[in-house]
Amino acid sequence: MRRKRQPKILRDIPVELKSITKIPITITPITTILDARDILLRYRIGRLVVEFNKKPVGIVTEKDIARSVSVFNKKPIEKILVQDIMSKDLVTVSPDATTYECAKQMKNHGISSVIIQDTLSKLIGVITKSDLVSTFLVQSTASLNISKIMTKKVITVSPDDSVFVVQSILFNNKISRVVVTKNKRPIGIITYRDFIPAKTFNFHKEFLDPIEKEEVSSGSNLNEFNVNQLSYLLTFSAKDIMTREPFVVNPNDDVYTAAILMVRHGISGIPVVSNKKLVGIVTKSDIVNVLASKGKLE
Numbered sequence: 001m002r003r004k005r006q007p008k009i010l011r012d013i014p015v016e017l018k019s020i021t022k023i024p025i026t027i028t029p030i031t032t033i034l035d036a037r038d039i040l041l042r043y044r045i046g047r048l049v050v051e052f053n054k055k056p057v058g059i060v061t062e063k064d065i066a067r068s069v070s071v072f073n074k075k076p077i078e079k080i081l082v083q084d085i086m087s088k089d090l091v092t093v094s095p096d097a098t099t100y101e102c103a104k105q106m107k108n109h110g111i112s113s114v115i116i117q118d119t120l121s122k123l124i125g126v127i128t129k130s131d132l133v134s135t136f137l138v139q140s141t142a143s144l145n146i147s148k149i150m151t152k153k154v155i156t157v158s159p160d161d162s163v164f165v166v167q168s169i170l171f172n173n174k175i176s177r178v179v180v181t182k183n184k185r186p187i188g189i190i191t192y193r194d195f196i197p198a199k200t201f202n203f204h205k206e207f208l209d210p211i212e213k214e215e216v217s218s219g220s221n222l223n224e225f226n227v228n229q230l231s232y233l234l235t236f237s238a239k240d241i242m243t244r245e246p247f248v249v250n251p252n253d254d255v256y257t258a259a260i261l262m263v264r265h266g267i268s269g270i271p272v273v274s275n276k277k278l279v280g281i282v283t284k285s286d287i288v289n290v291l292a293s294k295g296k297l298e
Helices: 033-043 062-068 099-109 129-139 161-174 203-205 210-217 224-231 257-264 285-292
Strands: 047-052 057-059 113-117 123-128 178-181 185-190 270-272 277-283
Touching: 033 047, 033 062, 033 129, 047 123, 057 062, 057 113, 099 113, 099 129, 099 285, 123 129, 129 257, 129 285, 161 178, 178 277, 185 270, 185 277, 257 270, 257 285, 277 285
Parallel strands: none
Antiparallel strands: 047 057, 113 123, 178 185, 270 277
16 A cells, blocks of 8 residues: 655745844853843843854853853852853854754754854854744644654653752753643743843852852762752742743644744743643754754654
């Protein structure tokens, strides 16, 4: 029996890169992370391009800043510079690259943006996952169920887990968000952005004993005792910093629906529920992967 031909998911002609290229907000390598944090919050963006002599030399993200204020960082926050934490191995494309090529670079390198520069290495602009999700809305031609691309194994935390535990889960699992659940129902979501406001920047200064912090920081291994030792000192929990009542979608909803929610509300991941219970999560990365494969799902 001949297999039924699958409908084409994307249009053959991709969106022109120049139509979605943005001129990024740039900072210098000697900008403090406190100033970088303020810029991210002011403009509600997830990254800053680090520029020196009009050439991109690095990029700093919300994740980088969240790591820099970890309770295990021995350096005082006010003395940490962008050059200390920025990613220096930039992934770049030329101005004549396609959106498909940008998506493939993001997928292959596990990044959320690519730098566009000319033949003289001059900064032209930046393309982010958000930009590519917007192009998906333009190029989508057929229905695609969320169940086809979502991640089914979702890492979760409880509303009473400490901020330290949440941060450790994000770092150790190399994920960008974690769903807060109660009775298997999603009640909130936490991303790295939730760690950079002022209220979380100095919580470990106020509530951690310096001697105990030094003892844990100097330890070669993080064991259960270390975690408990720090956790009881932290007064903030997941419910204090999470985004409450997150948007949710159904496995049978169209990916187009999830993309619209992401673009319209500036979110990067949406819990997937069935009968109000968490069954997966769909992210911008999942949609970018569709573009990277030019709509040819495995």
